[in-house]
Amino acid sequence: MHQRGVKIPVNYRLFLCSLLLFLVLYNPGSGSEPYADWSYSLVHISDTQVLSSTYPSTLNFTFSYLESQKNAYNITGIVVTGDLVNSCTNTTQWENYANARSKTTIPLFEVAGNHDINGVQNNYTAFDAYIGNGKRNWTAEIHDFLFIGIGYTRNELSDADVSMYNALIMSRPFKIPIFATHNYFDGITYPTPLSPLGGSIKGELVIHDPTFIMCGHMHDNILHSGQYSGNTLVEDMTNYQSYGNYAAGKLYAVYKISDKVIRVGARDLFVYPSQSLGPVTIVYQVPSSAYFDPTLITIGFSPTTSRRYCIVIIMVSHTIYRSLGTSTMITSTIGPCSVEMNGLSIITGMVR
Numbered sequence: 529m530h531q532r533g534v535k536i537p538v539n540y541r542l543f544l545c546s547l548l549l550f551l552v553l554y555n556p557g558s559g560s561e562p563y564a565d566w567s568y569s570l571v572h573i574s575d576t577q578v579l580s581s582t583y584p585s586t587l588n589f590t591f592s593y594l595e596s597q598k599n600a601y602n603i604t605g606i607v608v609t610g611d612l613v614n615s616c617t618n619t620t621q622w623e624n625y626a627n628a629r630s631k632t633t634i635p636l637f638e639v640a641g642n643h644d645i646n647g648v649q650n651n652y653t654a655f656d657a658y659i660g661n662g663k664r665n666w667t668a669e670i671h672d673f674l675f676i677g678i679g680y681t682r683n684e685l686s687d688a689d690v691s692m693y694n695a696l697i698m699s700r701p702f703k704i705p706i707f708a709t710h711n712y713f714d715g716i717t718y719p720t721p722l723s724p725l726g727g728s729i730k731g732e733l734v735i736h737d738p739t740f741i742m743c744g745h746m747h748d749n750i751l752h753s754g755q756y757s758g759n760t761l762v763e764d765m766t767n768y769q770s771y772g773n774y775a776a777g778k779l780y781a782v783y784k785i786s787d788k789v790i791r792v793g794a795r796d797l798f799v800y801p802s803q804s805l806g807p808v809t810i811v812y813q814v815p816s817s818a819y820f821d822p823t824l825i826t827i828g829f830s831p832t833t834s835r836r837y838c839i840v841i842i843m844v845s846h847t848i849y850r851s852l853g854t855s856t857m858i859t860s861t862i863g864p865c866s867v868e869m870n871g872l873s874i875i876t877g878m879v880r
Contacts, residue, residue, distance in 0.1 A: 566781040569604070570606075570779070572608075572609065574611065577614035595631060603634050606634050607708050612659070613644060616645055637668060638677070665679055670706070671782070674703035674706065675708060676693060676706065678707065678729075680710045684724040690728065701736075704738055704789060706742060709729070713726060716746045737758070742766075744768075749774045750766075751764050751778065764794070775796035776797050779805060781808070792811050793811065795809070
């Protein structure tokens with residue numbers, strides 16, 4: 529006797545199709561690399577003098593390694609905040625540093641430390657010859673950032689310099705300032721005393737949200753992000769001088785939506801003796817209410833829609849966004865029912 533097949537209601541057919549799509553797309557490993565959707569990144573290192581003077585092969589490897597990671601992390605600039613060599617009059621050390629920096633095609637943004645110019649003697653002869661004339665105090669644009677390099681000094685900024693830098697920042701309102709200098713801090717624990725130069729920068733030049741300050745000089749690794757004068761201030765001190773104990777520096781990853789920087793994350797960068805990146809620390813985040821993010825999900829359901837069907841649609845939507853490198857937290861209100869599903873809680877989306 530011929531047996532007719534079981535007729536599956538439309539809602540259940542939709543449910544099964546969605547479940548099948550979920551099983552096909554679901555990949556527990558997707559999104560395992562933190563913030564895989566970064567647009568580009570920057571690197572900050574400092575105090576390479578011991579490598580230039582004693583371990584030039586490690587210095588060569590450092591820049592070669594960064595070059596090897598250029599495409600993987602879309603590294604668009606390397607900021608080096610001084611003490612490139614140990615003795616400003618030692619030609620061998622300058623040659624070692626020059627040879628090492630030639631190992632990468634990534635643009636370099638360097639400033640002088642006290643060892644590079646013999647401290648207050650301001651001997652820029654070798655620095656100018658090897659790094660470039662006109663780079664004692666200089667500015668440049670690095671994508672969405674405004675690099676402001678200030679060479680080593682034990683003095684405060686003059687009123688004229690403060691006015692000049694403030695005017696420069698205000699003339700580029702869509703650029704994020706990076707103050708790169710050697711001796712912003714005068715201590716090794718946070719909060720720590722600021723140098724006279726550091727006092728000028730923090731006290732008079734933090735006028736943009738956010739503002740980054742990168743420095744070296746002290747033997748420590750400090751990263752602090754918080755509110756200062758109504759703006760996000762990121763203070764970063766790194767030191768490669770004690771390279772066996774500290775990270776080589778930091779990698780800053782930048783996430784953009786519609787040409788606007790939405791999020792910046794920092795990771796410790798380890799090069800010697802092994803190569804790795806530390807966990808992501810979010811140092812700047814624009815509130816989701818301040819921009820349109822295409823990863824925010826809005827789906828309309830009628831009060832009579834099957835709850836199981838809604839849950840699967842939400843799961844599938846979540847999985848699709850994970851496959852694109854974005855994790856979500858979705859809260860859904862469906863008639864009298866509520867469904868909540870948490871990803872990495874990077875983005876919050878209301879589904880109504």
